[in-house]
Amino acid sequence: MSAMPRVITAAAFLCALATGAQAEPLRIPVLVPITGFLALEGTSQKNGAELALRGSGVDFDVDDTATSPEIAVNAFERALTSGRNREDVVAVVAPMLGTQMLALVPLADEFAVPMVTVSGTARITELGSPNVFRFFPGDVVVKAAHARFAVEELGAKRPAVIFQTTAYGQSGRAELDRNLTALGHPAVIAEGLDVSVKDMLPVLSKVRDSGADALLLHLHSGPTALVVRQARAMGLNIPIIAGSAMHQPETAALLEPSELAGVCAESGASPISETNPDMLAFADAYRAAFDREPDAFALGQYDGVRMLLAAIRSGAKSSADVREYLSTQRYQGLAMTYASDGKGNMAHSAVILCYAGDSRVPAIVKRYENLTGVL
Amino acid sequence: MSAVLSSLTRRNRLTIVAVAALALYALFFASSYDQRILTLAGIYVIMVLGYQFIFGHAGALSLAQGAFFGVGAYVTGILASQYGTGFLLTFPLSIAGASMLALIVAVPVLRLASHYFALATLALSQLLLLIAVNWVSVTGGANGLPGVPPITIGDWQATRGTSLLLFVWGIAVAAMLVARWQLNPLRVAVFTVMRDAPLAVPAFGIDPGLLRLRAFVLSAAFGGAAGALFVHTNRVVSPETLGFGIMITCLTMTVVGGRFGILGAVIGALLLTHLPEWFRGLDEYYLVAVGVLLLAMVVFAPDGLASFFKQRRIPASPPGHAATGIEENATSVKTGVRVLEISNLSKRYGGIQALDRVDLSINAGEIVGLIGPNGAGKTTLANIITGIARADSGSIGSAGFDLTTATPTAIARRGIARTFQTPQLPDGLTVHEAVATAAANIGNTANKASSISARATTAIATCGLTRIADARCGTLPHGLRRRVEIARALAGAPHILVLDEPAAGLAPPEQAEIAEILRTLAASGLAVLVIDHNIEFLRPLATRLACLDAGRLIADGPLDEVLADDTVQNAYFGLVQQ
Amino acid sequence: MLGAQLALNAVALGAAYALVAIGFVLVLNATTAVNFAHGESVVAGGFAAVALAMLVPAGSAIPGIILLPGVLVLTALLGLAIAALAYLPIRNRPPVSVFVTTIAFGIIVTNGLNAAFGAAPRTAPALLGTGTIEFLGVTASRQSLAIIATAALLIGALAFVLQRTQLGRQFRACAQDPEMARALGIRLTRITLLAFALGTAFAGAAGLLLAHQFFVTPSDGAGLILKAYIAVVIGGWGSLRGAALGAMLIAFFEVGVASVSSQPLAEGLLYVAVLLVLLVRPDGIFGEPQRLRA
Known part of the structure; x- marks a missing residue:
């Protein structure tokens, strides 16, 4: 008998706890690869998100997704179901590794949580999920700019393509093929390379033998620098238009400025090349916070998270509100204006940067806006 | 209830409590x-x-477990995501695919x-x-391929959470039962002999190639099953499932948990999946912490954390239960009947004529001593008789069968057993286990664990080892190890026993004990060939003596006659006296 | 001319892989220990060079040879740590335990470097300056020549030590029969520590040389040990010339075969070739010089 009041007290206490939980701050977990072969790009992604979230009043935890879908799903489940209230999570910063995104999409749909990422892999926005939002121009966009610049601006008639046999490389290669063919100049040679390849002479000698008049790269940071250096050392002086890895300051740091002469690259943006005050402020804040140079991945993720914060400022309280905001609103970010194309592709413009040969800071030579991928 | 509980060993009670606690946590609190x-x-x-x-029991450092896992993953991943094939078909196909690859x-x-x-x-x-x-x-x-559906059987679906957890652990328990069935204590002992005393395995009628094959294919089947479940859990199949990382994870789990036994597998898998998760709070240093702890655990428990618990052993049955196996087989051949016929046997090693047209025969119930100076070809002859080496020419026959080109396994199954100059006994096995490994290979009668154990017990009793049946071989003095080897040879119910220097390094009382055992065996109809150059050991024992010199048989006859022979005196004693 | 250029590049790459492999073989010959942290030791050598170069005022480019002694000392200390923490405590236990303790050590090094230096590829100063030398239409970078020369020098020196010196005999004695070696008055622990320090310092030298030519990132270790392991096994477990030949074989496929097919196909053909060699020679190309199997 005397137990009854205690049960009631306990129940009341639990109710109080439950309502108290409603007052918890909103959360945006940051799930990015900071170890393994994609750690360089993943750390930029992390830094961009972190810079935007610091002092925003939104709670965030950084969790490593390493290199496998398994660990990405672990991190996602942990962020959503372990310990704290699931409802507090209004969105997730999701890894830029395409394979991991493919594994996370069904989960995000089940939990109805929007994912904000800078992954370029074309496939992730083609699965029909309402929860994927990509704040970096996808391969559909940047590879169109990549191919068009080579053919239309540099007059390439016999382009050669070297791509990485990773998720990043294979997705970009498919888009490059599609675009070059549509432009009437399909690649005369397309070669895949493992990331561990050290000597680039075999592939470069095949490029030379093919009579190529431009070399399009779609490689990670280290291999990009190796190819550029070795191509120049062997006197292969055709224009090189690299993938976005080239624009990362860490890649340029591996090469002498003279080796960079005649090298261009596609990217979503180039924070270190811009001179407008907002971008300069971003770059300074980034350097101060992380002691590194900012790149387009960091900027894209920064813009993406800033759009999430804008959604919250405008009254979004749940993941559904945030998804609604991301799918319907335009957002003026530092790199560009973002708006969904209905599939979650938010970024539709790309830039081409070129190095003059006297510095490791590239100049933006061409901007491509509103690339839809329809050829 | 309490009666049931008290009948369990302490370890079993502990296991039940731990499993129950874990299950409660997993189902209601996790x-x-x-x-x-x-x-x-x-x-x-x-x-x-x-x-x-393959890695633990067969002792082979396979780096293909990740490949089998990946094959299972891709079979399920491709069929389920591209063709909509159901789990009831993809799961067996994943297992079959990995097993087929292993077979090929x-x-x-x-x-x-x-x-x-x-x-x-x-490389594979x-x-x-x-x-x-x-x-x-x-x-x-x-x-990789997205769109791998959850496990679906009829209307039932296991997407995540409790249902998937229960399903996966249900299959894990089934896998444990299969492992337990495949790895009965006897087969574990046989694997131990194969790892630690590889020479002895074929000599007791066990085919090591088949054993390894069985281990390899089983490992592949389990790997394929795990890979299939893995893609259903991650909903995507990608090259990481075939990558070296998965292989290293598996190797690490096995070494940390234990290379043998279900408990080791469970500890290793539970610990290593949780370890990185526990340290996630350390941000970019979390994997450093994982490495430190991993290092510490292996240094602390190099044989795996499960080694702190006892493993299953073959219980030695009391002597009263002893079967009559040996007598049956041995006396089935009548004393005096010719059981081994060697004719015109030659063997060259490089430039040396190890055996030169040797003729020798042995009858049931006979003890033949084979003497000769070092390098005369005695051990070569023993090796050829038991199939470890093959003759260049000549023939060996036994009981109507031509054994000249037979494998050691086949020869052992025809009833020819041997001991080795250096005893081939694994340190970790008990005497009873070591002997039982050979008892398992009498092909005809029912090979039930109890009858095998009984045959081993009889052989042990025959050699006077009953009191030390449960001692580890590694702890025994040299003389006793020799006797264990004889017991093991007898456990296979042979009709011919070949002993390679059974008295070497033994004190006279120990020699006498062995001689006594051999006499008893011969009296029951066993043919015994004793290779030794210790005449004092052979003199009271051998009924006949043969002498090899530089690969040629220079004498064969009654002991006294051979010892008196001039050629023998010159070749053999002349040398000794120098 | 392309053929000659490819041949030179293949030899330079093979020399680089051989450099990675020989420290591994040295430890194997002295202790039978399989040191799977060896790839990470090479990476640590690369980062030691990067870190030492950062100590020098910016702008003043110093040649790698000035950094070499510092790199050797740092990596020798790392080798002592591997021996003391991952090998000596479990020396008499199942050899597979050492696989895992050294793998764990590698995890610590990789992720420690990743946390301390970041994941970006880095480059270290060239051993004797950059630039190329042209000879009969073939271009050789000074660094390639430095790698070939260093590899030849170290392999020669190691072969001499192992086969002709008292130390080499002590190494072999410890590897083949530790109890007997102890009975003969050889100090087992000291020899073990020496072997690990030397072998890891070799890795450090390789790391310095490779970091300039091919850059270095914290996660490179796994790929390097994979190639070293293939080279060492295919040549004949523990054989020095076998490891050198194995390294050249890998480079031949990566440069030569890749130039007439494609890189993924060449890699596949390398593994097929490895399987075929094992089919014909189950003990490696040169067989085993002595019983060193763990």
């Missing part, structure tokens, strides 16, 4: 995330249980030793990974 990590652990338990067959590569690969085997299995794995990454149209390339 978050969806905790359940996911436990689900992954269950999948790795299956993979590690499989790896224990086994022929060229399994004969390789240690690191060469490791490299071959590594890397090849498969390369195919998965570059055959984009079928595998989806490096991105």
Whole structure:
């Protein structure tokens, strides 16, 4: 008998706890690869998100997704179901590794949580999920700019393509093929390379033998620098238009400025090349916070998270509100204006940067806006 | 209830309590995330249980377990995501696919030793990974294939959480039962002999090639099953499932938990799936912490954390239960009947004529001593008789069968057993276990564990070892190890026993004991060939003496006559006296 | 001319892989221990060079040879740590335990470097300056020549030590029969520590040389040990010339075969070739010089 009041007290206490939980701050977990072969790009992604979230009043935890879908799903489940209230999570910063995104999409749909990422892999926005939002121009966009610049601006008639046999490389290669063919100049040679390849002479000698008049790269940071250096050392002086890895300051740091002469690259943006005050402020804040140079991945993720914060400022309280905001609103970010194309592709413009040969800071030579991928 | 509990050993009670606590936690207190990590652990338990067959029991450093896992993953991943094939079909196909691969590569690969085997299995794995990454149209390339459905059987579906956890652990328990059935204590002992005393295995009628094949294919089947469950858990199949990382994870789990036994697999898988999760708070240093703890655990428990618990052993049955196996077989051949016929046997090693047209025969119930100076070819003859070496020419026959080109296994099954100059006994096995490994191979009668154990007990009793049946071989003095070897030879119910220097290094009382055992055996009809150059040991024992010199048989006859022979005196005693 | 250029590049790459492999073989010959942290030791050598170069005022480019002694000392200390923490405590236990303790050590090094230096590829100063030398239409970078020369020098020196010196005999004695070696008055622990320090310092030298030519990132270790392991096994477990030949074989496929097919195909053909070699020679190309199997 005397137990009854205690049960009631306990129940009341639990109710109080439950309502108290409603007052918890909103959360945006940051799930990015900071170890393994994609750690360089993943750390930029992390830094961009972190810079935007610091002092925003939104709670965030950084969790490593390493290199496998398994660990990405672990991190996602942990962020959503372990310990704290699931409802507090209004969105997730999701890894830029395409394979991991493919594994996370069904989960995000089940939990109805929007994912904000800078992954370029074309496939992730083609699965029909309402929860994927990509704040970096996808391969559909940047590879169109990549191919068009080579053919239309540099007059390439016999382009050669070297791509990485990773998720990043294979997705970009498919888009490059599609675009070059549509432009009437399909690649005369397309070669895949493992990331561990050290000597680039075999592939470069095949490029030379093919009579190529431009070399399009779609490689990670280290291999990009190796190819550029070795191509120049062997006197292969055709224009090189690299993938976005080239624009990362860490890649340029591996090469002498003279080796960079005649090298261009596609990217979503180039924070270190811009001179407008907002971008300069971003770059300074980034350097101060992380002691590194900012790149387009960091900027894209920064813009993406800033759009999430804008959604919250405008009254979004749940993941559904945030998804609604991301799918319907335009957002003026530092790199560009973002708006969904209905599939979650938010970024539709790309830039081409070129190095003059006297510095490791590239100049933006061409901007491509509103690339839809329809050829 | 309490009666049931008290009948269990302390270890079993502990296990039941631990399992119950873990199950309670997993089902009622764990978050969806905790359940996911436990689900992954269950999948790795299956993979590690499989790896224990080849890596633990067979002792072969296979680096293909990741490949089998990946094949299982891709079979399920491709069929389920591209063709909508159901779990009831894809799961068996994943197991079959991995097993088939193991069968195909086994022929060229399994004969390789240690690191060469490791490299071959590594090359195979890397090849498969390369195919998965570059055959984009079928595998989806490096991105892999999304859209793998959850496990679905009829209307029932296991997407995540409790249902998937229960299903995966249900399969893990089934895998444990299969492992337990395949690894009865006797077969574990046989594997131990194969690892630690490889020479002895074929000599007791056990085919090591078949054993290794069985272990390899089982490991593949378990790996394939784990891979299939893995893709259903991650909903995507990608090259990481074939990558070296998964292989290293499996190897690490097996070493940390234990190379043998279910408990080791469970501890290793549970610990290593949780370890990185526990340290996530350390941000970019969390994997450093994982490495430190991993290092510490292996230094602390090099044989695996499960080694702190006792393993299953073959209980030695009391002597009263002894079967009459030996007598049956031995007396089935009548004393005086010719049981071994060697004629015109020759063997060359490089430039040396090890055996030169040797003729020798042995009758049932006879003890033949084979003497000769060092290098005369005595051990070569023993090796050829038991099939370890093969003759260049000549023939060996026994009881109407031509054994000239037979394998050691076949020869052992025809009833020819041997002991070795250096006893081939694994340190870790008990006397009873070591003897039982040979008792398992009498092909005809029912090979029930109880009858095998009984035959071993009889053989042990015959050699006067009953009191030390449960002692580890590694702890025994030299003289006793010799007797254990004889007991092991007898356990296979042979009718011919070949002993290679059974008295070497023994004190006279120990020699006498062995002589007594041999006399008893001969009296019951066993043919005994004793190789030794200790005449004092042979003089009261041998009924006949043969003498080899530089590969030629220079004398064969009654003991006194041979010892008196001039050629023998010159070749043999002349040398000794120098 | 392309053929000659490819041949030179293949030899330079093979020399680089051989450099990675020989420290591994040295430890193997002295202790039978399989040190799977060896790839990470090479990476640590690369980062030691990067870190030492950062100590020098910016702008003043110093040649790698000035950094070499510092790199050797740092990596020798790392080798002592591997021996003391991952090998000596479990020396008499199942050899597979050492696989895992050294793998764990590698995890610590990789992720420690990743946390301390970041994941970006880095480059270290060239050993004797950059630039190329042209000879009969073939271009050789000074660094390639430095790698070939260093590899030849170290392999020669190691072969001499192992086969002709008292130390080499002590190494072999410890590897083949530790109890007997102890009975003969050889200090087992000291020899073990020496072997690990030397072998890891070799890795450090390789790391310095490779970091300039091919850059270095914290996660490179796994790929390097994979190639070293293939080279060592295919050549004949523990054989020095076998490891050198194995390294050249890998480079031949990566440069030569890749130039007439494609890189993924060449890699696949390398593994097929490895399987075929094992089919014909189950003990490696040169067989085993002595019983060193763990």
